[in-house]
Amino acid sequence: MEMFKDGSRIKYEVIYRSVKNPRIELRFDSIRLILPRDFRGKPEDLLISKRDWIERKLHEHEEMLRIASDFELHGRGEDEFRSLVMGFLGHYSGELGVTYGRVRFRRMRSRWGSCSSRGNLSFNTLISYLPDELVEYVVLHELAHMLEMNHSRRFWGILEYHIPDWRDRRNILRYYWVRLHLEGLTD
Structure with a gap:
């Protein structure tokens, strides 16, 4: 439609x-x-009622595409990538005093990483294209969930203590997702 x-x-x-x-x-x-499933209206009417919001978001989206096109992707081999992640895991697990379980590397559709309630960690293989400081952020973010399984103030405080510019890094990650899409690497 x-x-x-x-x-x-x-x-x-x-x-x-x-x-x-x-x-x-x-x-x-x-x-x-x-x-x-029980929606009783015309989908088109809902879109029309949200037209201003949609147009504003589409404009923001176009701007993101423009900016992201200038971001450089880092090509790492699998061994180099895994070594980088494991190095950050070793460092920050010691800093946080946590022990993690299994570590998996897999393609994810919408996340950079995840931490299960059992302490198992998964990392999106697409982070192999990111600069080191963004890989570091993703690793610390997932390890911090071992202390706080939510995004509370305490959780963000953990990130703030270890990576004071975590907000900037989180924002840049959005552009890298778009950049990866421009290269046909995301779904």
């Missing part, structure tokens, strides 16, 4: 799921409208 925006067409798809509230997701080339 398509919706008109300033004389141009924007592709959108409608998906019905078991959700409470409608949600609009901006994709790289389209809009995804997630609706509750």
Whole structure:
């Protein structure tokens, strides 16, 4: 399906799921409208009612694409990448006084990493393209979840103590995700 925006067409798809509230997701080339299964209106009406928000977000998205195109991807071999991650894990697990379980490297669709309640860590193989300081941030972020399994003030305080510029690094990660998409490396 398509919706008109300033004389141009924007592709959108409608998906019905078991959700409470409608949600609009901006994709790289389209809009995804997630609706509750019992939604009783026209999807187009909902999009029209959110038109200003959608246009603002699309503009922000275009700006992100422009900025991200200048970001440099770092090509690392698998051994170099794993060694880098394991080095940061060794350092920060000691600093935090935590012991982690299994470490997995796998392709993830929307996350840089994850930490299970059992202390097992997973890292997106796409972080192999990031600069060292961003890999460091991802590793510390996941290890900090071993002390705080949420994103509370205490959690962010742990990051602040060890990486004072964590906010900048987190923001830059958004641009790298877009950069990876531009290279066809994300789904």
